[in-house]
Amino acid sequence: MTLKVLKFGGSSVGSAEALRRAAGIVRDELPKGGLVVVSALKGTTDQIIDACSAAGRGDLPQAHSGLAALHARHLAVAQELGLTEAVLPAWEPLFTRLDQLLTGMAMLGEATPRARDAALAVGETLSANLAALCFKGTFRDVREVMKTDARFGKARPLLDELRGAAAPWREALEGGALWVTQGFLGSSPEGITTTLGRGGSDTSATLLGEALGAGEVQIWTDVDGVLSADPSLVQEARPIPQMSLGEAEALSAFGAKVLHADSLAPGGRAGFRLVVANTLRPGASRTEILPEPPSRTAGAVTSVAYKEGISLLRFPASAGLEPPLEAARSLEEAGALRFGLISSPAGTLLAVRSETHAAAEVLGTLASSGAASGLSCESGWAVVALVGEGLRADPVAALRHLAALGQEPVGGLLTGSSTVSIAFLVPESRLGDLIPRLHDRCVLEAQEIS
Known part of the structure; x- marks a missing residue:
């Protein structure tokens, strides 16, 4: 079977309704198993960063207020999905961990990059545990395989170590397992949590696709693939059905809302097909980013x-x-x-x-x-x-x-x-x-x- 990796961003898992839509896509795209990578629920990362900032300047009450809001919001989504009892055993230690981290930052009067990465990992892991239940899959911690250096906040993958650690995952997934894991996170050589920086969740998905030998990686977002221009300025902007890796890299470099450049590199190395699709309209047009350039008219602008x-x-x-x-x-x-x-x-x-x-x-x-x-x-x-x-x-x-x-x-x-x-x-x-x-x-x- 051709192994697929699906990635859902924060807006695609940001509510009970969004999670139900994503679950339907997973059923359609991965009937025989595969890997799903999810971001934190929309807005969660910003909430945690704000709480860390408050704790770092010694304002623990403000940090705890942010934690309480985060807790209430996640519980509301779980309740709407009818999954509260099932997910609480996994969630309670995560909220406790975040509370401990914020308290420690307040005591030190500093939110170090290492501590902030540990706090951000809570948001990704909360989401992945809930999504695993919603998608009827199994949660696996990405830090088992996503090996990175120790540059907290902008860690770089250690590709050889990543490929080696991913071998057991590949065997299980090719055998029909459906696993759900976090985006954005990694683990340093000492086993300490890191984050991958800008575009980290997309990059996680493509790095895992490369390490697992996937034939296709799908990035599910809130647009109909990649467009020929910003639709807020150009009403006639059209979806681009197929584009080359070089075109995607150039668009990313010059500001278009396509994938981050770091997330495109694994596709160039491994040669898998990269698909950008719309969670809100699964049947709408998609963009395939191909390792080999599609046919273009000489001089044409895409x-x-x-x-x-x-x-x-x-x-x-x-x-x-x-x-x-x-x-x-x-x-x-x-x-x-x-x-x-x-x-x-x-x-x-x-x-x-x-x-x-x-x-x-x-x-x-x-x-x-x-x-x-x-x-x-x-x-x-x-x-x-x-x-x-x-x-x-x-x-x-x-x-x-x-x-x-x-x-x-x-x-x-x-x-x-x-x-x-x-x-x-x-x-x-x-x-x-x-x-x-x-x-x-x-x-x-x-x-x-x-």
Whole structure:
């Protein structure tokens, strides 16, 4: 049998109704067994992070208030499903553990990354235990197999150890077992709980798919696969039935709501089919992300992506390369995302997005101290990308597509190393007009011509 791994995000298991829908999908997709990976119930991770923050600053009553709300919400979902008595034996020690962790953080006056990972693991495990009962499967703790290093908060998988630990799971699942496990979590070489960071649950599913030799990994979310543009800006946005791994990686890099880049790498290594589908509409269109590129018309663009909130740091030529490289390192260490680093005889441009409070502080310090050296910092920019395997077949087409920009104030081109995308910087204020125009000109008209 071809082994499948299904992953359900927080919105897909966020209520009793959502869990019932997910259970129906599991019955249809895994009639002969397989592996299901679930996230914490929607909002749970944020609640736990808030409780940890309160405990870390010594506000234990506020932390306990968050814990009580978390407890009440989970009980309400279990009661609606009629599973309270069945799930409480697994849940009670988990809530006790979270209480102990919060109390310890309050006593120390600090929420360390290690303690925060241990607390976040409670949310994932609560969900997985409930889902296992709802799906009529068996809960197995992902930390048995998801071996990582000890970088708490952003652990990296140890692939050889992961493959070795997954062998018993593969045997059982191929024998017809239906197991439900957590996403996002791992275990360090010392057996201490870790988390995988951004996109961790999707990454868990694809890493497990790789280690288990799965033929297909399905990511169930709340959209009809991957679309040709953001539907909030482009009413004519269309689902993309099939796309290449390279297209998915480019879209992820440039802000489209597709899978995180870390979750795509296992598919490239293992060659399984990756499917994105809608929990709310299981029969609707899906997107298959294939290891081998699908057929594309030369020059065709598959999708238009964008990301807002970009800041541009402009360094004068006299600064050389060391200051912009050091700024990039400092910002990334603080949690910023780098979208471009362009150097020329006229100077260097660094495009970043502050994803954390710490990154925003670093950016503010650079902006306030840079005037003396000629550094300027501009906010209110966005990165826009045209993505498609057709650009690989006809690289000159990218220049023709850029003609659609007309007189737009472009801040810079970000070609990078990808041959399936071209990106550029524009003011955020232009997105509402520019994205529909690019979609119409570069995606729809090109499809009609072909």
